[in-house]
Amino acid sequence: MYRQRRVVESPMGREIVVDSRRLLNFCSNDYLCLASDPRVVSAFREAANKWGVGSGASHLICGHTAVHEELEEHLAEFVQRPRALVYASGYAANVGVINALLTEGDHVFEDRLNHASLLDGGWISRAQFHWYAHSDVDSLESQILGESSSGSRKLIVSDGTFSMDGDFCLLKDLIDLSSRHSTWLMIDDAHSMGVTGIDGVGTVDPTKHTTDDVHVLIGTFGKAFGTAGAFVAGSDDLIETMIQRSRNYIFTTAMPSAIAAATLCSLHIVQQEGWRRDRLRELVLRFRRGAEQLGLQLMPSTSPIQPLIVGLPEETLRISRSLEERGCLVTAIRPPTVPDGTSRLRITLTAGHRVDDIDRLLTALEQTARRRSS
Numbered sequence: 039m040y041r042q043r044r045v046v047e048s049p050m051g052r053e054i055v056v057d058s059r060r061l062l063n064f065c066s067n068d069y070l071c072l073a074s075d076p077r078v079v080s081a082f083r084e085a086a087n088k089w090g091v092g093s094g095a096s097h098l099i100c101g102h103t104a105v106h107e108e109l110e111e112h113l114a115e116f117v118q119r120p121r122a123l124v125y126a127s128g129y130a131a132n133v134g135v136i137n138a139l140l141t142e143g144d145h146v147f148e149d150r151l152n153h154a155s156l157l158d159g160g161w162i163s164r165a166q167f168h169w170y171a172h173s174d175v176d177s178l179e180s181q182i183l184g185e186s187s188s189g190s191r192k193l194i195v196s197d198g199t200f201s202m203d204g205d206f207c208l209l210k211d212l213i214d215l216s217s218r219h220s221t222w223l224m225i226d227d228a229h230s231m232g233v234t235g236i237d238g239v240g241t242v243d244p245t246k247h248t249t250d251d252v253h254v255l256i257g258t259f260g261k262a263f264g265t266a267g268a269f270v271a272g273s274d275d276l277i278e279t280m281i282q283r284s285r286n287y288i289f290t291t292a293m294p295s296a297i298a299a300a301t302l303c304s305l306h307i308v309q310q311e312g313w314r315r316d317r318l319r320e321l322v323l324r325f326r327r328g329a330e331q332l333g334l335q336l337m338p339s340t341s342p343i344q345p346l347i348v349g350l351p352e353e354t355l356r357i358s359r360s361l362e363e364r365g366c367l368v369t370a371i372r373p374p375t376v377p378d379g380t381s382r383l384r385i386t387l388t389a390g391h392r393v394d395d396i397d398r399l400l401t402a403l404e405q406t407a408r409r410r411s412s
């Protein structure tokens with residue numbers, strides 16, 4: 039399972055140059071194709087001219103600028119929460135938030151397929167850790183019922199869209215359960231914010247679900263927003279608690295203001311350019327239709343994450359290599375990133391792809407699938 043990094047020699051986009059070869063890119067999380075958008079790049083450049091590069095200190099010392107403040111206000115408005123707080127990365131936000139909310143004697147309940155950062159947050163908090171089977175709300179409920187001691191805090195944590203399978207969490211069921219048992223609910227919407235929902239707001243529709251339903255909402259900027267960083271949104275109390283207690287917020291240098299300014303620009307594009315989501319949906323449909331015609335076993339995903347489970351890691355690597363020979367970059371995903379026996383090609387589509395690109399990928403898959411059966 040030894041990992042090797044590839045050196046990319048071009049900006050992020052529909053095509054990237056890897057080891058001097060130009061390849062169609064089917065494995066980035068730049069779902070809306072904003073990472074190299076000229077407007078986002080300009081916003082970044084202008085802000086760098088105005089604010090410099092480094093923020094110089096943590097938010098609580100003297101690193102918190104007017105741009106951070108503005109971004110937080112816009113984000114809170116976007117997800118219709120009282121407040122939002124920006125972190126330097128999604129990994130930092132998840133660990134920092136869970137660790138600030140829970141301690142010894144508390145309980146955290148996590149989906150088996152949650153992102154590593156959510157698991158790490160649970161472990162580091164020293165709360166009692168409960169793993170429930172993927173999207174198995176009954177199993178989750180029985181685990182909660184088994185821990186009825188009052189006085190301890192209970193937090194349910196789930197990805198909004200699961201990063202390696204592409205399926206959505208059962209949000210309604212999680213909300214019902216959390217309200218019945220008076221637990222808190224935290225949703226990490228890293229892969230859906232910008233990609234689904236009204237104006238790209240993500241899995242949690244704020245017109246239906248307030249902070250009383252989803253107490254802690256996480257969004258990240260490294261995926262659909264095409265920049266870097268993350269935020270947590272929720273009640274005033276939640277955000278104030280994070281400012282006072284979240285170690286990953288307090289003891290780290292603030293995100294550069296230019297990144298915050300670029301993110302403000304992409305937030306605007308995310309809200310305004312619904313065609314990017316429409317385009318993505320059409321491409322996903324086209325890919326799924328084509329793959330089904332080829333007899334490829336797809337996961338039940340309507341998101342831009344379209345994994346093809348292969349099983350064995352060696353076989354997955356082999357197919358990934360032969361796709362690359364045909365000009366398509368699809369990195370093999372192997373354990374421990376995914377469970378044993380489920381090594382896969384994690385195909386991701388973006389609004390920057392063209393219909394022809396999807397067809398080219400399908401042809402490449404057909405050829406590799408043929409080679410497999412011969």
Ligand SMILES: *Cc1c(COP(=O)(O)O)cnc(C)c1O
Binds near residue numbers: 201226
């Ligand atoms: C990518 C990802 C993160 C981490 O976000 P970064 O900003 O890349 O650190 C957190 N949660 C999920 C579900 C992710 O997919």
